[in-house]
Amino acid sequence: MSTLPDQARCHALYRQMLRIRRFEERCGELYKQQKIRGFLHLYIGEEAIATGVIDRLEPRDVISATYREHGHALVRGVSMRAIMAEMYGKVAGCSRGRGGSMHLFDVQRGFLGGHAIVGAGLPIAVGLAMARKRLDQGAISVCFFGEGAAAEGEFHEALNLAALWELPVLFVCENNGYAMGTALARSESQTDIHLKAQAYKIRAEVVDGMDVLAVDEAAQRAISAIRADLKPYFLECRTYRFRPHSMFDPELYREQAEVSEWKKKDPLLTFRAQCETAGLLDEAAVQAMEQEIASEIEDAVQFSEQAEWEAESDLLKDVYTPRGAP
């Protein structure tokens, strides 16, 4: 267990994780009501990772993530209204309803997707780091991906390029143990993902992805190291997905006992207990957070319900950039 920070920071970390959890619980309900369609991949159980890492970034840093990225977008400051409206498919969505749950973008906040081809975000993150290094030295490119990506060639190509070209990339592997329904040991001969990064001479460490403070500390170490020498760093955050892979998943590949065992490590429960023991958080404070979050979510839902659909006449808009634009 890590040492607890001051009360304000404890509240901020807990509040952020709670915000992701409640938002996604509502998304799951809205999916069942068919307000949200397509695929919906919930992050529930993994909230400590996005919270711990993204909170330590600067505005000049850029982030790329996967199709399980609602939490990352929320922590980065993409508005909940814009995220929810995107999932509704409305033009007020953060990607104008063109992307949906899997493709959240907010360039103003350096949130560059939302990539749904496993492993394909890594080379893009490497290129973003090339640009950051040349245009704003000290800024970094952070890339979130699942352990399933380690089976893709693009994972290995990207790690090699980042190390070879000495680029400021923070690779964050969210190892939840399953690539959809395939357990890590069924798909990888070497299940210690961080060792693959070390093989490319990238500094790499294993982090308890269920412990927000452990993630926060590892992120600080990694980010300051990258800013100092502009070379990559790799965090393998071990975590667990409490919900099915997507809303279509009957979960035939894992035992409920395993899920229950991991739920004892729920990052919200464990962090809350730790804070309460230290006298830094109490029921009243949590209730206040719950109320604020509930009203933020309700506002986002109402906003999305009332938001406009994009005119069909705009169908072909934004396939190409208007000529003369930068």
Next chain:
Amino acid sequence: MSRTLSYREALHDAHFQALSEDPRVFLVGEDVNCYGGTYAVSKGLADHFGADRVIDAPLSESGFVGAGIGAAMGGLRPIVEVMTVNFSLLALDQIVNAAATLRHMSGGQISVPLVIRMAMGAGRQLAAQHSHSLEGWYAHVPGLRVVAPATVADARGMLLTALADPDPVIIFEHVGLLALTDELPDDAGAVEIDHAAVRREGSDVSLITWGGNLPKALEAARQLEAAGISAEVLDLRTLRPLDDAAIVASVSKTHRAVVIDEMWKTGSFAAEVCTRIMEQAFFELDAPLRRVCSAEVPIPYARHMELAALPSVEQIVQAATEIARHE
């Protein structure tokens, strides 16, 4: 003032100019630095611009094309050289799933001003994994712009225009053209990439092609002229977006067309061109359209077999002659 230079030299000069004029531009690809480029296009550039601007990449097509996409999104102007179109299949995910989609999928927030150059085409006895023509596959994909310089002037100028384009542009350089020479003015530079070009005026039949088959079409037109048939040669130059107006204008003038395409006939880009003619100029036609494409076979190594697989001047002349006599 003008000077004579090769297609290869024109490509080199275009890179030199692009790297000189814009510090955001860099070239990345396999063997572009120490080796000087597989086809010697980048020879000497590294000495002048350094290893930060002329970057040797490992054999990781998906990795370095993806890095090019990220760098373009991040504000740089990468030129990515892929050794051949065959190797580009290893990067198809990045080109089709990312470069082409990011602008639309992000609701117009992102542009990917990336230039990807690749060698393509047969004729050098490089067999079935280094000789193919797949430009029509890329032209199929909305979000990309696809160009095929067929002349020294276009080799000199298209790269510069592509770099100024805010979206991903793929440039197909047919290996059969590298030694082609022409005289260019000293101040030759950027050329527009929105329109097809009539390379030879004619009145009896349109020979429509692009890239590496333009010299064959021009030779066929010379032979047809000797036989009393006036052939117009239209170089499409840009395959996406396609210059429909130029195609319709030529066919409306000649009322007959042969489309020459080094792709296989099944699903060829020639099929797209023919369909557009039928959709937009059907009543202008006095004869069935004809296609001269590659034989439906992986490109073989043996010289005589390779030549037999490819569109030939004889096939073009024969197809044009047949429809020119059709009343």
